[in-house]
Amino acid sequence: MRAVSSLLLLALVPAILAVKSQDFKTCSQAAFCRRGRALSARAQENQSWQSPYSVDASSVAVSPEHASFTAAVKSSLYPDVKFSLDVRVHDDGVVRVRMDEVGGLRKRYDEAASWALIAEPTTSPDVKWAVGPKHVRATYGAKKDIEVVVSYEPLSVTLYRGGKPQVVLNGRGLLHMEHFRTQAADEEKTTVEAPADDSQAVMQVNSRAWFEGNEEDGFWDEKFGSWTDSKPKGPESLSVDIGFPNHGHVYGIPQHATRLDLPTTTGEDAYYSDPYRLYNTDVFEYLADSPMSLYGSIPLMHAHSAEGTVAIFNAVASETWIDVGHPTKTSTETHWISESGILDLFIMPGPTPADVFAQYTRLTGTPALPAHWSLGYHQCRWNYISTDDVRDVQKRFDADDFPVDVFWLDIEYAEEHKYFIWDKKNFPDPVDMMHDVEAIGRKMVVIVDPHLKRAEDYPVYKEAKDLDVLVKSAGGDNNYEGWCWSGSSAWIDFFNPKSWGWWKGLFKTVQGDKWSWTESTVNTYIWNDMNEPSVFNGPEISMPRDNVHYGGWEHRDVHNINGVLLPNLTSQALMSRTDPPRRPFVLTRSFYAGSQRFGAMWTGDNLGTWEHMAVGVKMVLANNIGGFSFAGSDVGGFFGNPDPEMLVRWYGVGIFSPFFRAHAHIDTKRREPYLLDEPYKSIIRSFLRLRYSLLPVWYTAFRETSVTGLPVLRPHWVEYPKDEGGFSLDDQYFLGSSGLLVKPVTEKEVSETSVYLPDDQVYYDYFTYDEYRGASKGKTVTVPAALDKVPLFIRGGSIIPTRERPRRSSVLMKNDPFTLRVALGTRGSARGELYLDDGETFSHRDGKFIWREFSVSKENKGIRIQSADLAAQKPGEAVDGVALSTYSSANDFAKDIASVRVERVVVLGLGANPKSVQAGGKELHWEYNPGLSSDTKKQGAASVLVIKDPGVGVSSDWEIVIQV
C-alpha cells in the first residue's frame, strides 16, 4: 500500500509542478512546422522523391579569387521564381552556403549572420572551384583530403573527408524556400477540391501537391490561443535537411533541458515526438526533459564519431524546429524548419573537436576573458529588500567566513520596476551600500530589463520615446504596448542604431548633460533578464510576431537575436564608464550565437528538484559545446525550498559550474548558507573554499577558451574523441585542460558513485590522494561520494595550481601564495599551466600578465619539476583579442606579483622515498608518506611528497630536483 501511494505521489508531482504547456506551441500548432514535417512525411512515403531545386549549370560564376562561386537556382515547382546560390570556402576550410530568393515580391531577412559573426570571414587563397557539367567541386586541406561537391540536379552540397561524406545538404530533398506570393493569386489554385482517393486527379489539378501538399496551411494568418498572427508577408518558411552519414552522435543546439547526446525526435523509437525548438521564450517552470524551446538559441550542431567531428552553424534568427534521427547507429539525419530568413549555413569540417571549436569561434568570436572576480561566488535572491538587508547579508557571510564576491539585486530595488530608479523607501542610500560592499573587495550586480514602464516621469522611457527607438506594433506606426513587471510597458528596439549611443550613456556614473545612472558606481554590474523578450500578455509570453523593428523587419524575422543586443550593448556601456575601460560583467537570460563575447548566461528559472539539478549540469555542458562557456544554473533551484541535503549537493554542482550563483524566488524561504545548521553549513563553507582555491585553474581555463574557443567544461567526447564509451556521458566532465575530472552528485541519499575513467592512466582522488587506474578501453570505478564530498579527480600527468588560503573575496587573494599538486602520470611525467593578470582591466592585451608552464621530466633516477615562461614561448597565443608579437617577463603585472610564492609542492605517486629535494642547490624541507607509485595498477593511497616553502616565485623560472 505504501509503495502504491508513493507511486501515486510521484505521478502527481509533474502535474503540480508542470510547465503551462498550453502556453507554448508544439510543432503541430505552428503552421510552418506542420508544413515542414508534412513535407518530410511525403518524402518518406515517396520512393521516387527528388528535390525540385536545381542549379542552372550555365549560370555558375566563380569569383576572381576562386574561393567562391554564385549560381542561379530554380525550382521545378515554380519555374518563374528565381533563387541565387553563393558557396564559398573560408581560409580555415569552413564552407558557407547561402541561398536567397532574388527578384521576388519582398526581401527575405538576411542579417542574422551579421549580428552573430565578428567579421566577414576571408575566403581561402588556396581553394579553386572546378566547374563541371554536373557539379562544382573544390578540394583543399593540408592533406588535400577535403572535398566539397555542389551537385546541380537536384541541388545538393556534400562535404567529404578522405572520400567519405561528412555533411550532406538536401540529401533527402527537403530543401524548400517558400517564395513570396500574393494572397489572391494563390487562392484560385487551391479552391479546387481534389478528390482524396484519386492521386492522378490531384496531380492534374495541382502539380505541386506531391511536394507542397494540397492545402494552404496557415499561409496568411494563424491563431494561437487568443492571439492572431496577421502574417502580412504570407508564407516564407525555409526547410533544409542536413545529413551526417558517418556520425552517430549530435550535440549542441542549446537551449534545451535534455541530454547532451541529443535524443531522437524521428524514427521508430523516437525519444521525443516533437522536434527541438529554437524560439527564445520565458517558460514558467520548464520541464526537466523536453525538446521545448527555452530562453536562448544557438543554432550550432556538432556531429561526432570516433573518426572525426564536424559541425554546422545555421545562421537563422526566426523560430526554428529541428528533427533529429539516427537511421543507423552510426549516422544522423536532421531536418531544420525555420519560419523566415535566407539559407545561410556554415559547414565546419573539423576533423577534431578542437578544430571545430576553433572554426566556430573564428566565425562568432571566442568568449571574452571575464573579470577574475566574476568566477567567484555570486549571492542572489529575489529580493534583498533594502540597503540594510544587503549590509546584513554581507555581515553574516563575513561572520561565518564564507567567501563571496558579488551580491545581487533583483527587480524590487526599482521603484515601480522602473529600472535604474531606486525605491528610496527601502534603498535610501544605494551608493553608500555599494561602497560598503566594495570595502571587502566585492561587487554588486543589479538587474536592468528591456521593458520600460510607460510613465512620463520615467526618464529612460521618456528619452526612448522621444528618440523614437521603441519597438512598433503591427503596421509599424505605433509604439507597441505590452504588460510586464512594470505593468504597461514599452520595449527598446536595439536594432535601431540610434538606441546604441543613448543606451551606453545611461550607465555613466558621473553626471553629464543627459540623464544617467549617477546613483551607481563603477563596481555596479548588470543583469539583463526578460530579454527573449518576455511579454506577459503576448503570444507564448513574448512579442507578437508581426511587431515591427528597425528597418521594417518583422519580429518573427529577428526574434532569436532580439535578446542578445541588450547584453551586448550593456557590456559596451559598462566598459565605457571608465578610462581606461574595465572588463564588463553582464548576465543575460536570452542568447544567440555570438553571445559568448559579451558575458555570462544562466539556465533561467529552474525548479528545486533533483531532476532539474541533474539536467542543469547537462544544459551547462551543452552551452559549453555551443561556444558559450560562461554558464551556470541557479544553485538551490529558483522555485521551491530545497532541503539541506539537496542544497549541499547543489552547491557541489555550482562550484564546478563556470558561472556560480545561488538564487531564489520571492516566495521561497531564505537559504543563504549561513542559515543552515551543522554539518551542512560547514560543508558548504568547505565547498565555497574549494571553489576559491581552484580559481587559478578556472581562470587559466577561461584564458584558453578566450583564445582557442575550446570550452571551459569539456565532456568526454571533447577530451577523448576516439573513446566511444564516453560519447554519451554528460554527468561528468573535465575542467579545461587542467586534468581535473569532476562528477557532481545529483541524486538523493548517495554515499558512493561510479566514475568512468577513459584511458590507461592513473587518476588521483583530489582529497584523499587515492589512486584509481583506468583502462585503454575505458573503465568504471566506484568512488566515495558522501555528502561532504564532490567526486573530483586529478588525471595522472597534470599539475594543478591552487591558492589555499581562504579569504572573504577573490580580490583579497591576490598576494596569496600558491600550492602546486603534481600528479605524476603512469610514465612519471606531468604538466600544467597557470595564467594570471590583474583580473579587471584590459592591460593583459598590452602584455601585462604571466602565463606559466609547470612540467615534470625524469632526471636520472629522480624527477625535475620546472617552471617555464609559456608567454615568452607563445606570445601570439597568450591572450584574447590581440596577437602579441613579443612578451616581456618584466611587465608591470609580473613585477606586481614578484613576491608571490609557491608555498607548497605536493608530488603524488613518486615511486620511492626521496634522498634529496633541492631548489637552487639548496636542500628543502619536505615530508614523504609512502604509498602507491603512479605506474602501479593497484588501487589505494598514493605516495605523497610535500615540499614545504621551496622558496620559488610563481612568476619566475625555477627548478626543483628530486632524487630518489
Add this chain to the structure above:
Amino acid sequence: MLWLLLALPIPALAGIEKTRGVLPSFLSRYQSPGSDTALWSCLDNTKSIPWSAVNDDYCDCPDGSDEPGTGACPTGSFYCHNEGHIGSLIPSTRVRDGLCEPECCDGSDERPGVCPNVCKEVGETYRKQQDAERKVRRTGSKIRSLYLAYAQKEKKRLEDKISAAEAEIKVREKEVARLKDIADTAESLSEAAMQHKKESPLYQSLIEHSLALKSLQREHKKHLEREKALGDILDALRLGYNPNYQDMAVLEAVRGWESLAGLPHINDVRKEEGSTEAESAVAQQEEETIEEGEWSAGRLDKELDSLLKTDYETLLIQHDKHIGAPAGGSLLFDLAAYIPDAFLPQYLAFRDTLVPWLETFGIAKGIDSEGETDNSAARKAYQDAENTLNSIQKDLDKAQNEVERLFDPEWFGPEGEWKKLEGTCLTKDTGEYTYEVCLFGEAKQKPNKGGSFQSLGKFTHWNNAPGVEPGSPEYYTKQYYERGAKCWNGPMRSVTVITTCGTENALLSVSEPEKCEYQITMTSPALCLPLNESEAQRDEL
C-alpha cells in the same frame, strides 16, 4: 649558468616575531625550546615541529597554532593588541589580505606600513559611543524602574482585588445558596404544572423553531465567514498578483471575481487606484427588495442574537398569563393563536362570555397567575445572584492569572518589567502601510490609502531559540506574533519584533525579508538593564 640566474629564492615572511598575533593568555606557550631546530609542540599536542617553523608563514600544525601571526593556517586566529583601545582576536583568514580590519585598529593584521594605527581615534570614538549607550541605558533603566514599580503596584492591586473577591465570594455563596433554596421550594410546588405547560405543542414548536433558527444562524455565520475569506483572497489576488499572464488560471480567476463582485476591470484602471475603485463599486451595489415584515440583513445582524436569548420559560408563563388559560391548557384558550386575525375579536368576545359560564360549572379552571409569578421571581433572584457570583469568580480567576503572569519569565519578565506595556500600541508609517503592534496583543497592517487592516498575528512567545534561557536579557530581544491572516499562495502572516534598549517605546523599521514574514525593530526602556557598578563608575568619570 642559467640556473644561477633563475634561482632567485623568494623569502617567506622574513623576521616575524614568534609571538606575533598570540593571545596574551597563551604567551607562555610560545617560549623558545632552546634553538631554532629544537622541537615545539602544537597547542593541541598532535604534532611537534621545529621552533623555526613557528610563524614562518607555512601551516604545519593541524590546529593552526604554529601560525598565530600569519594567514597561513585557515583555522587559526590572530590577536591585535590595539594599544589605546581594546585588544581583539580576528580569524587568520583576515591576516595579510590587504584590508585594514576595523577590529585591528593598530594595523598589525597587515604588512608594516599598509594600515595606519588609528587606535587612538577608534578608542575615543568607541568610548564616546559607549558613553552614549550608557547614557541611553541610564535613562532607559530609570524608566524601566518605573515599570518595575508599576508591576509591584499591579501586584498589590491584583492581590487586593483577589482577597476582596475571595471575601465577597464567601458572602455571595451563602446568599446564592439561600436564594436557591427559596427558588427550589417554589419550583417544587409548581414543577408539575410547569412541566405540563411545557408539553404544549406551541411551546414545543417554539423551542424547535428557536433551535432551528440558532442552527441556521450558525451555518449562516459560517458561510459569511467563508465568503468573506474567499472575497479577501480574491481581492488580494486581484490587487496583488503579478499581472503575469503566463498563468491563465490566475487571470481567469481575477476576471471571474471582477464580474461576480461588480469590480472594474483591473487592466482598465491604474493598479494603485484599484482598491478604492473596488470599494466604491461594492458600495454602489443595490439594496435587495425585501417582502414586508421580513427582516433586513441589518436587522438580522443586530437583533437576531437578542431574539434567540429570549427566556422561553418566562415567555411561556407570560403567555399563559396573557391569554388567561387555565392550567391544563384548554383548547379554547390556545385556539386564539390559530384563529385568523380577522375573526379574533369575535372569538375573544365569545370566549369571554363562555369561560365564566364554564367556570361556574367547574369545567374549566382559572389560572393561578400570582403563584407562577412568585415562583419565577425567586428563580430570577437566584439566577442573578449566581451570575454575580460567577462574574466575581471570573474576575478572581483573571486576577490570579494576571498575578501569575506578572513575574513569569515567559510572560512579563522576572521583574514584571513588561507588564506596564501590555496593550500599548505602537505604530510605524512606512508610506504605503501603517503597521501597528499592540504589545502582547495583535500586530496589524493598515493600508494608508484606506481599506481594511490585515492581522499579522497575535503574540505567542519570546525568543525561544535554542540556547536562549527565559529570563535572560537576550530572551526579551525578540517577540513573535503569529497566525495572522493567511497570504494568498503563502503562509499565515507573522511578525518578529526585534527589540533593543531605548528611552522610548517606538517602532523603528518594518521589513518583509520573506513573503508575509515581517520583521519589525523596536526600542523599549523595558530592555534597558541598569548599569552595573563598574559601568556606572566609568560613566561618572
